Amino acid sequence: MEFPDSPCTVLIVDDDPFGIIQLQILLKDSGYELITASDGASAIEIVSRQQPDIILLDIIMPNMDGYETCQRLKENEGPEGIPIIFLSGLHSTEEKINAFEAGGVDYITKPFSEKEVLIRLRTHLTLHRVNKRLVHELENRDEELQNKESKVQDANTALKVLLSAIEEEKKELAERVQFKAEKLILPKVRELSEERDAEKQEALLLEIEHVFQKLTKPFVPGGIELGKALSPTELQIVNLIKQGKSSKEISEICNISVSTIASHRKTIRKKLNITNRKVNLYNYLSSMD
Structure with a gap:
């Protein structure tokens, strides 16, 4: 003893x-x-x-x-x-x-x-x-847990504020897109349905596609073709990268681990055919606008 x-x-x-x-x-x-x-x-x-x-x-x-x-x-x-x-x-x-x-x-x-x-x-x-010694360790551990719980609560509050801001931004963006679609695309669609000339129909279709690409850029950076190549999750991550969000911030917003975000980033680079590791994904996506 x-x-x-x-x-x-x-x-x-x-x-x-x-x-x-x-x-x-x-x-x-x-x-x-x-x-x-x-x-x-x-x-x-x-x-x-x-x-x-x-x-x-x-x-x-x-x-x-x-x-x-x-x-x-x-x-x-x-x-x-x-x-x-x-x-x-x-x-x-x-x-x-x-x-x-x-x-x-x-x-x-x-x-x-x-x-x-x-x-x-x-x-x-x-x-x-x-x-x-055990009593003191338990007291210290309780204090640590309380501090961690406080930090988690602060993080949850910040996350709620962030998600609320994102929802407001999405709502505002959706309203703008709907307004522009009704103003710019629907008239062309009606005109296309009444047009009988093949060349004019082709011109109207190109014009509609051009307007559609402009409207979808906030949701699909890089346009429709890129939207077809990426999954919905990858598109969301691309959009957040374009906003300058870090992998940790994207992880919190999407409720996905940081390691999973890193895996998605690799897949996105592969689908975009970015073979040079020195190429910054944020700069590359921003250049696609």
């Missing part, structure tokens, strides 16, 4: 001066720092001012016995607690059960073995230090 590195403070609570002296001699020789109290009230007052690492507590004492003392100490302690070992001349099973129910971690009967006292002290001090 590994012994704690720094000196540990032991509070001895016993109304028998001889019992205190016997423990003082034993524990001082073993490197412990000691505090003593002759009754329960004094022990409680001492702990309120200076918390020991562990308490050795007698049961039979005047005014307040060891059980009540232990219960009152446990009422005011923090999450780490102070291990309390009962050290008594009472040997019955009932007394031991009462000691554990009051909050004790161990029970040593008098007359005690010096080696047993030292081993049990060392064991419970080591366990207590491990428990304190």
Whole structure:
């Protein structure tokens, strides 16, 4: 069993001066720092001012016995607690059960073995230090989780704002496209349906296709042919790249992992026949307008 590195403070609570002296001699020789109290009230007052690492507590004492003392100490302690070992001349099973129910971690009967006292002290001090470390780690982890949760909430809020702005932009764009389609394309379509001359029909068709390409450029950079070559997801990614969005931003908008975005970018470059790795995809797409 590994012994704690720094000196540990032991509070001895016993109304028998001889019992205190016997423990003082034993524990001082073993490197412990000691505090003593002759009754329960004094022990409680001492702990309120200076918390020991562990308490050795007698049961039979005047005014307040060891059980009540232990219960009152446990009422005011923090999450780490102070291990309390009962050290008594009472040997019955009932007394031991009462000691554990009051909050004790161990029970040593008098007359005690010096080696047993030292081993049990060392064991419970080591366990207590491990428990304190775990409590601190859990507190730190809770704080980290709270910070991460706060960041996630902030990211979600920002994402909602971004998605709302995108939806508004799409709505506005769709309205503009619909207005221009009704103004520029529908009249040509009606004219085409009434035209009987083949050459004029061909000219009208070319004109309609030209207007259609202009209207679809915000949705399909590169025109209709590129729209046929790319999947809907790839078209969305191309449009976002053209807007100057980074892979991380595109990942958040499309709800796709960054690694998947990278895979789509490779596919897009392949479909666009961009073999030179030095060619920037954003610059290439922008040049297609």
